[in-house]
Amino acid sequence: MKDYIKVGKIVNTHGVKGCVKVIALTDDVDRFDELDYVYTEIDNRKRKIENVFYRKGMAFIEFEGITNMVDAEKFKETYVSIEESQLKDLPKDTYYVFELEGLDVYSTEGELIGKVKEVFQTGANDVYEVISKAKTYYIPAIKDVVKEINIEEKKIVINIIEGLLE
Numbered sequence: 001m002k003d004y005i006k007v008g009k010i011v012n013t014h015g016v017k018g019c020v021k022v023i024a025l026t027d028d029v030d031r032f033d034e035l036d037y038v039y040t041e042i043d044n045r046k047r048k049i050e051n052v053f054y055r056k057g058m059a060f061i062e063f064e065g066i067t068n069m070v071d072a073e074k075f076k077e078t079y080v081s082i083e084e085s086q087l088k089d090l091p092k093d094t095y096y097v098f099e100l101e102g103l104d105v106y107s108t109e110g111e112l113i114g115k116v117k118e119v120f121q122t123g124a125n126d127v128y129e130v131i132s133k134a135k136t137y138y139i140p141a142i143k144d145v146v147k148e149i150n151i152e153e154k155k156i157v158i159n160i161i162e163g164l165l166e
Contacts, residue, residue: 004039004081005098007031008059013073018066020075022059024076027121031088032059038080047080095149097121105130105139105156108147113137115163116156128156137165 008022024031032038032052040047040063048064061080066072087096097119105113105128114132119141126141137160139145148157158164 004083005087005096006041006079007035007038008061008080010075010080011076012076014060015068016069017062018068019060020066020072020074021063022061022080024057024059025079029054029057031057032061034088035082035086038082040075041079041081042075056078090128093149095151099151100128100149100156103149103151103156105152105158107160108157113158139164 006025008024008026010020010022012021013019014021021033032049035049037046037048038066039045040143047066049061050064051062066075073144090096100116100119103116105116107113114130114137115130116128117136118129120127120129120138128141130137132138145158145161146156146166147159148155150156
């Protein structure tokens with residue numbers, strides 16, 4: 001699949017007319033209202049969104065060309081994605097998760113700590129899972145710890161507070 005940004009995971013079908021149930025992978029579940037189309041992972045195809053509605057934090061999407069439950073079943077456990085041009089602009093000093101994953105993490109003294117493998121969104125603050133050759137660290141994304149994020153240089157600089165890397 002081309003380099004797209006995942007915005008949802010199809011977890012089930014809904015009804016008999018081809019509607020799919022989607023877990024949003026964005027902070028804004030209503031994001032699908034603003035999209036005319038997405039790409040389906042299973043076939044790397046651009047699909048027009050004909051209708052979307054929401055229940056209990058889930059998006060229910062009807063795509064053009066998927067008109068029955070049998071066709072919709074083929075998409076279960078796959079992702080829907082968008083192109084970078086469809087991303088919303090974020091406020092200053094905020095980043096998309098995909099931008100942070102893979103960045104190198106350094107101490108304020110310049111020591112390489114590891115690489116961001118995954119970002120966990122915990123509610124209070126994000127937590128960066130940082131993998132080094134010897135260990136895995138969980139770094140809270142708080143101002144006392146994260147001092148700089150530089151997407152262009154592909155690095156994050158952290159202040160190592162007591163107990164952080166133990």
